[in-house]
Amino acid sequence: MKKTLYWFTQDLRLDDNLALDFAAHNSDALTFVYVINPKYRTQTNHHCKLLGDRQAAFIADSLMTLDSQLTACGHKLLVLEGEPNHLLPELVAKYQINQVICAEPVGFYERAILQQTRRALGAVPVHSFWQHTLFDQAQIQTLNSDLGSFTQFRKRVEKAPLSVVTACRFDSNKMPAPLGIDSSAGVALEQWQAQLQSNLSETRVPLDFPAGEEAAQAHLKDYFESGVARRYKETRNELDGWLNSTKMSPYLALGNLSPRQIWWATDTFERQVEANESTYWIKFELLWREYFQWLSLKLGAKLYRFQGLAQSKPLTTFMPERFVRWCEGNTPASLVNALMNQLNETGYMSNRGRQIVASYFVHELGLDWRYGAAYFQQQLLDFDVASNWGNWQYIAGVGVDPRGGRHFNIEKQAQLYDPQGVFVAKWRGKQGITTVDSVDAADWPMPAEADV
């Protein structure tokens, strides 16, 4: 009898889940586990948490819905707190499990955790499935080249052309029997969720992202049924507004949706309703995401390096006061403040907004880009390791950008995207601050002559 432990990570869905499909077809008994790693909840990363309260609450909600979906198929989700390389071998030994199956992570540190767990499991095999992208490894290898810049990558993908593999469907009738497991040691999700929500009590204007696979599917359907995909290219740069961009990113980050499902929904819209520049642009943006995933895999730890891919280190540094002012939306730039308030209160910011505040962080405040990336990681509901760190590298000029960084003129951006100041007023951007430092060189005490 083949007993399988299915380890959920960033694939919190049942549909189009290759790893789960394999588990369902290759097991006699199956059990499901999710592990909350406490290391991710402490401020170890450039003064920030690797997993912030908002995304953690979204994960907790999503796990509750996943548990209900599994319960409907006669299964249960066991949620444990600890390190996977300790917890999984204990479970495997206790229940004489024969194999562990999971999705393969993209991030360098997440891959290291998988490696450690593999080693700790010894002879028990871990089958991991690459499924966070549109294409698989074999397809990317056929491009027969280095990744190059995004434009080179996109052109090669379009010229090949690489086709997005059809999604695999979940069939509850194919689920093997549950492996009886004592779930009393598991984390009480409602309690965890309530505690996380109380940390977020300052939220004033929540953006409504209902959690879980079913909510994600409903959002995908509503988005395309609304018809707004027709004008995505014209609206995607707006700083606010639910339907101005797809808002798929939080669901992609947790794996509630696969990128293939969004690709195919766009494709269906193009065939049944209308194909235009906007629908092409949704796919174009999915290709940006795709590019960053493969780049992250290729760069490994270099994705987090100050110097990134550049020849030398940037001329920026860490200045605590400036960093805190930026995080709290308390700088001389009203638009930046408004955007940071939006991020802090909702966990979301438009792509244009992210570019503006990241450019300000690096090019106006002269700060080390890694602190900005770490703060985004902690605050974003849609944090995704490859997209976040890749975009920050790009703006800081240490990434793959052939043009060497992106410096946005804040005044010009305000005129373009908030000409009437509506966004700044809504998100309380005007702080009346005129300088970024409370002490500058002119305020330094003069040394007494005798000390010189």
Ligand SMILES: Cc1cc2nc3c(=O)[nH]c(=O)nc-3n(C[C@H](O)[C@H](O)[C@H](O)COP(=O)(O)OP(=O)(O)OC[C@H]3O[C@@H](n4cnc5c(N)ncnc54)[C@H](O)[C@@H]3O)c2cc1C
């Ligand atoms: C500094 C910075 C940090 C970022 N951090 C993240 C992050 O942690 N997680 C994340 O998902 N995105 C990140 N992005 C990319 C982008 O801002 C978001 O994906 C997008 O704003 C999400 O909203 P949406 O789903 O409505 O996007 P849409 O405009 O509707 O785009 C559709 C999808 O395409 C992908 N996409 C769009 N733009 C980009 C981009 N520039 N790079 C990569 N993928 C893209 C996303 O998966 C998105 O869901 C970052 C961008 C910048 C400039």
